[in-house]
Amino acid sequence: MTTDMRTTMTLVLAGVVGLCGMMRAQAQPAHARVVEITAKKYEFDARKIEVKAGETLELHLTSLDAKHGFECKDLGVQKVTFEKGKPATVTFTAGKPGTYEFKCASFCGMGHGKMKGEIVVTPR
Numbered sequence: 001m002t003t004d005m006r007t008t009m010t011l012v013l014a015g016v017v018g019l020c021g022m023m024r025a026q027a028q029p030a031h032a033r034v035v036e037i038t039a040k041k042y043e044f045d046a047r048k049i050e051v052k053a054g055e056t057l058e059l060h061l062t063s064l065d066a067k068h069g070f071e072c073k074d075l076g077v078q079k080v081t082f083e084k085g086k087p088a089t090v091t092f093t094a095g096k097p098g099t100y101e102f103k104c105a106s107f108c109g110m111g112h113g114k115m116k117g118e119i120v121v122t123p124r
Contacts, residue, residue: 032058032091039082039104040064042111049102049119051094062087069105072119074098079105094121 037059038045051057061070067083075092082088104115 032056034058034060036060036062037070038062038064039068039070039115041066041109042115044102044104044115044117047117049117051119051121052124053094053097053121054124056091056093059090060087061090066108067106068108068115070102071105072100072102074100075119075121077102081106094119097121097123 033051033055035046035049035057039061040063049057059070061068061080061082063082063084063086065084067081069079069081070088070090071077071079072092075095077090077092080088080090098121100119100121102117102119104112108115
């Protein structure tokens with residue numbers, strides 16, 4: 001094997017290793033910002049959550065009284081339920097800018113329909 005051929009093979013191998021490292025780094029989830037949300041009969045303590053487009057949020061959901069749910073379909077957050085003593089966590093990355101409604105997704109009584117809030121996604 002000639003020196004030129006060894007040099008070329010070494011450069012190609014280094015490029016492949018570097019490319020694999022870059023792909024692995026991109027596949028890892030972004031560092032999430034934690035938001036604590038407490039639910040109690042007919043309200044969330046966080047009625048408005050602001051996030052930048054592309055930012056990852058980790059929502060820690062706790063209940064002070066009964067079984068509640070959390071859902072924000074327009075941001076791809078499917079129903080998750082939680083209750084007193086049994087918290088839940090939801091992680092998602094905000095998409096395009098806009099205002100998105102979240103709501104309680106588990107019937108919790110007569111005021112259940114008022115148990116809403118919004119996630120405001122702003123441009124980067």
